[in-house]
Amino acid sequence: MSTLAVIARREIRLALRNRSALITAFIFSIWFPVMSALSIAVGADGDAAAVTAGIATITLPVAVFLGYIFCADAFLREKRDGTIETLLCAPVSLQRLWEGKAAGVTVPAYLMMLLSAAVSIAAISGLTGVSIAAEPLLLLHFAAVVPVWIAASAGLIGAAQLALGMRENQILGFVFIFGFIFLIVLFQQIVPAGSGISAATEAVLAVVGLALLALARFIAGKVTKERIVRTIP
Amino acid sequence: MPDLFIPSHTRGQPTQPTQKLLFFTSCEEIYPYVSHRSCGKYSPHNPRYLPHSLSILHRAVPEEEAGVNAVEVRGLSRSFDGREILRDVSFAVGHGEIFGYLGPNGAGKTTTIRILLGLLAPGAGEVRVLGRDLTADDDARARVGVLFENNGLADRMSAADNLAYYAGLYGVDDPAERIDELLTLVDLADRRDDPVGTFSTGMKRKLGIARAILHRPEVVFLDEPSSGLDPGAQRMVRDLIIELSRREEMTVFLNSHHLDEVQRVCSTVAILAGGRIRAFDSVTNLTAASGRPAVTVALADPGERARACETVEGLPFVTGCEPDGDALHCTLADPGATPDLVATLVGANFRIEEVRRSSRSLEEIYLEHVGRVEDGA
Numbered sequence: 001m002s003t004l005a006v007i008a009r010r011e012i013r014l015a016l017r018n019r020s021a022l023i024t025a026f027i028f029s030i031w032f033p034v035m036s037a038l039s040i041a042v043g044a045d046g047d048a049a050a051v052t053a054g055i056a057t058i059t060l061p062v063a064v065f066l067g068y069i070f071c072a073d074a075f076l077r078e079k080r081d082g083t084i085e086t087l088l089c090a091p092v093s094l095q096r097l098w099e100g101k102a103a104g105v106t107v108p109a110y111l112m113m114l115l116s117a118a119v120s121i122a123a124i125s126g127l128t129g130v131s132i133a134a135e136p137l138l139l140l141h142f143a144a145v146v147p148v149w150i151a152a153s154a155g156l157i158g159a160a161q162l163a164l165g166m167r168e169n170q171i172l173g174f175v176f177i178f179g180f181i182f183l184i185v186l187f188q189q190i191v192p193a194g195s196g197i198s199a200a201t202e203a204v205l206a207v208v209g210l211a212l213l214a215l216a217r218f219i220a221g222k223v224t225k226e227r228i229v230r231t232i233p
Numbered sequence: 234m235p236d237l238f239i240p241s242h243t244r245g246q247p248t249q250p251t252q253k254l255l256f257f258t259s260c261e262e263i264y265p266y267v268s269h270r271s272c273g274k275y276s277p278h279n280p281r282y283l284p285h286s287l288s289i290l291h292r293a294v295p296e297e298e299a300g301v302n303a304v305e306v307r308g309l310s311r312s313f314d315g316r317e318i319l320r321d322v323s324f325a326v327g328h329g330e331i332f333g334y335l336g337p338n339g340a341g342k343t344t345t346i347r348i349l350l351g352l353l354a355p356g357a358g359e360v361r362v363l364g365r366d367l368t369a370d371d372d373a374r375a376r377v378g379v380l381f382e383n384n385g386l387a388d389r390m391s392a393a394d395n396l397a398y399y400a401g402l403y404g405v406d407d408p409a410e411r412i413d414e415l416l417t418l419v420d421l422a423d424r425r426d427d428p429v430g431t432f433s434t435g436m437k438r439k440l441g442i443a444r445a446i447l448h449r450p451e452v453v454f455l456d457e458p459s460s461g462l463d464p465g466a467q468r469m470v471r472d473l474i475i476e477l478s479r480r481e482e483m484t485v486f487l488n489s490h491h492l493d494e495v496q497r498v499c500s501t502v503a504i505l506a507g508g509r510i511r512a513f514d515s516v517t518n519l520t521a522a523s524g525r526p527a528v529t530v531a532l533a534d535p536g537e538r539a540r541a542c543e544t545v546e547g548l549p550f551v552t553g554c555e556p557d558g559d560a561l562h563c564t565l566a567d568p569g570a571t572p573d574l575v576a577t578l579v580g581a582n583f584r585i586e587e588v589r590r591s592s593r594s595l596e597e598i599y600l601e602h603v604g605r606v607e608d609g610a
Contacts, residue, residue, distance in 0.1 A: 001401060003401070003402060006398065006401035006402060007402075010387070010390075010398050013390065013394070014387055014389055014390065017389040017390075018389065081383055082381060082382065082383030083383055083385050083386070083387070085352065085381050085383065085385075086379060086380075086381055086383065086384075086385025086444075087385065087402075088352055089350050089351075089352070089374060089377070089379045090374065090399070090402045090403065091371040091372065091374040091375035091402070091403060091404075092371065092402055093369075093371065225351065225352050225353075225368075226352065226353050226354055229347060229352045229353060230313075230353075
């Protein structure tokens, strides 16, 4: 098994045993889609295409937030308790360690996001009576675009958590909440109600997601072991 | 660049005295000694596939590393935010030694270890572990083990799963067998499937040590291995360190505040204070009184102390004698002269009750050096 798989598998197992993170993610995965469903139901006015687009756009901020929840355990906790120092001494590059952790965070966050999407679809269908068809673009959205966005958010947040001190990480947490709200508003502006899900929108979202992933990788490559060790509390 | 500190008991000798310099270039050469499976995986840089029973082969040193110290620090300096933590620190640790690195809190011990492990960059000077700079050398890091204050364990995973994770990272061959062996060694075999979060501090520490040596490292850095342990567990750790050094010929770099522990297990000691090495020598030499061999002789009749001193003071191998409580304290020119001293006293009809080698404790020496620095000397 490659070291990437070894690291990712450990992070997945740890995430699935982290009750507090799972409960937080679960509540968020249920509460947020139900609240969003009300807004989407009103805005779509029974239009199935608009409902589909609403679901597709709302899942991205949810995915990003779920990535953030699981990052706290994989990156920040290990830095706070000093475990990261031992891992940095292993015969694995820092880049590989970051990749493994980001991959490990992506899997549970993605599973939670699928749960959230299922709840969203059920809630909206219940409220509007519109049945959501499993159209190819929507499936592509969940199968490709969403995981890329989760990986990008986990990678970016993880790299930042490794590089920043504890106080800066607290500030990062607040900034992230505002960023999350900003993302929701931004997506609602980008994808106007009634326009439906389109190949162009999905292509743009995929490209942006990949660009964010590349940015996360670039930033992670700039983080040094010295920086991490010197910011361990 | 300053000279390396070399302990006086090895001065004038090669700095790689304990290694058998065997070098195998092909599978066929070692085939008579090991299973074909192990043989196929063996390389001089990856000796972990050889069985313990073949310790000579297990510690075969590649040709290019012959004569290289396990740890070398030359002219190392490092500052943080304008404050100088390490100043021109130099020392070397030979293969197979148990080296004690002592110093008060904030002296720079952990900083030295972090620089050696490639976690921090040196401000000046250079460091080598097994002749390599570990900063970006994955192969060299695979030959080094480390135990920091944090044990490097995940509380939500079982003891066995934690070890299995590190076995995967280090590419340990037959991890299940090795994990069983180590869990038995640290007396945690019956807790192998329990989450580490349910363990006591001592149990976590023991598992941390097992983790640090899981991949059979050639050099292992232990940062306060006994901290938080009860006396029984401290003894277990001490015995384990000695066993590792003896059986697996590991070089142990021990950073500890337990001076008694250091005195019991370490062959060589360095005392770091005020950012500089204040003392570096074998424990035997450091603890010898006044740096010279000395003996304390208790006479059956303490009233004869003055006459006994007069008797031995003229002898060529006695450099000094003075009453010390109810006994005599004699310094000798030669550590082997104790029997001659006793024979002379017996020959002069003095009745001897006890003879013991005089030495100072490591604690006294440590406090003396650290105290001097604190006094600004």
